[in-house]
Amino acid sequence: MFFSKLVTVMIPAYNHEKYIESCLQSVVNQTYPKLELVIVNDGSSDNTHNKIIDFIACREKRFKRVAYINRDHKGIGDTLNELIDLAKSEYLFQIASDD
Numbered sequence: 194m195f196f197s198k199l200v201t202v203m204i205p206a207y208n209h210e211k212y213i214e215s216c217l218q219s220v221v222n223q224t225y226p227k228l229e230l231v232i233v234n235d236g237s238s239d240n241t242h243n244k245i246i247d248f249i250a251c252r253e254k255r256f257k258r259v260a261y262i263n264r265d266h267k268g269i270g271d272t273l274n275e276l277i278d279l280a281k282s283e284y285l286f287q288i289a290s291d292d
Contacts, residue, residue, distance in 0.1 A: 199257060199282035201229045205272040206290035210240040213290050217248045220288070221255050229258040231279045236266025241290070 202220050206213055220230060230249075234242050242263045253259050260279045267275075277285065 197227070198284055199227045199229055200225060200284040200286060201231055201280040201282040203273075203276040203280060203285060203287045204230070204232045204290050205235060205269060205276060205287075206232060206237060206241050206245065207235040207266070207269075207272075208237045208239050208241060209290040210237070210244055211291075213241055213244050214248055216288060216290050217245070217252075221252050228256050229260075229280065229282055230256045231260045231276055232262070233272050233275050233279070234261070234263040235268070235272045236264060 204216065204220075209216070220228065232245060234245060245261060249259055249261060258281060262275065262279070273287070276287070
């Protein structure tokens with residue numbers, strides 16, 4: 194049954210401090226119970242990293258697994274490939290950090 198499967202939500206983040214909390218909250222608000230959250234902050238020069246860390250610290254228990262990487266800027270292609278590599282489920286959903 195599909196509802197017993199883990200689904201990975203992948204978020205590439207880059208300089209979206211104004212939007213990242215809303216994006217993350219929209220994932221938390223999903224009713225599907227088995228979610229894995231995977232985020233790569235691609236070298237943001239604003240406060241995106243701190244907003245992600247603060248958000249995860251308060252809501253980590255919502256997810257079956259959380260993986261977060263904060264690293265130097267490599268671009269969207271490398272970031273998306275890294276997100277896929279970090280995912281542990283067979284079902285992947287990607288959302289932009291400014292959605």
